[in-house]
Amino acid sequence: MAGSTAGFRGSAPGLAAYVGSKHAVRGITRQSAMELAPHGIRVLGVAPSYLPTEGNRLAAAGVPVQEDSLPLMMTSPIGRIGTPDDIARVVFFCVSDLSMFMTGSTLLADGGTSA
Template sequence: MDIYFEGRTVLVTGAARGIGRGIVEGFASRGAKVYATDILEAELAELKASSRVARGGEIAVRRLNVTDPDDVSTCIRDMEAESGGFDVLVHVAGGVRGQARKPVEQVTPHEWDDIYDVNVRGAFLVARAVVPGMKARRSGKIVMISSGAGLGISLTGIQAYASAKAGQLGLMQQLGYELGPFGINVNAIAPGFLRTSPDYERQWASYGPEGQKAMIESIPLRRLGEPQDIAHAVLFLASDYASWITGQVLPVSGGPN
């Protein structure tokens, strides 16, 4: 199976590090022109400078705040004018926004909204912006990076994160139903725990050696995931091999646990 994206244009949000970076590199090494977007401009520049491209692939970087509707509309309009439109959208932007576990009665509305804004509102705003172009071409692939937290209990213990990731899956399923008649596939990946950001490194450290050992032993494949594990699943869902798959969530977590 040779999955490649020569002649296709891909938009990745939350692209500067971790899972997003792995996805950008996966597409660019298989011939796609990838617009890597994030609010972390220095890390975007490093990504562009150091990533390997192949088969005519290319990486362009743009600052994009997915929670700002004006920024989303303007930035995506400019990128579409430059590129001719997007064949694939991968929404990665999200996470716990620097928050930590606390009792629900201590959670502020601002803390709740901050997590919802990037994980759910961001997914909605970016999808809303790219869908008209995909509809016009009657073709497109949208992949949302959710979490195992969206399918059950979150290891973070953060109520808003578990709820937002479940909400993201609801959005994905509804869009899959709505956009299918236009030839647009909408799916999601639910990763297991990865050490891909400072927030998750702090979470990992909080377990201590015994807790870390117990987590790995609870995973049937006996290892933590890497960004490439998630990227490979995204590449499949964005490819022609997944043309009859929509409204689905694929757990990528090393096995049921």
């Protein structure tokens, strides 16, 4: 399931519906895992931080960026901004047998920004 770091903490002013929906994704992930486990189906979520994708760039084009949020969007504690490939690698882990004993979890893929 696709989540966001907003499902673990607040985001920016005016985004209550977005943040609430991401918290809901975490709940649905946990509930679905419980209901589907007897059928051998695992459910995992991935919660990425902001990534400079084409969609995010278009969405942000008309929105003024607050000065204090810019550094969070541009870097992370590991020293770089994430890429779609970084998230794809986490998803690959989730669908592989490497995560075969996991279900109901949402993995943060944010370079440590939620730490």
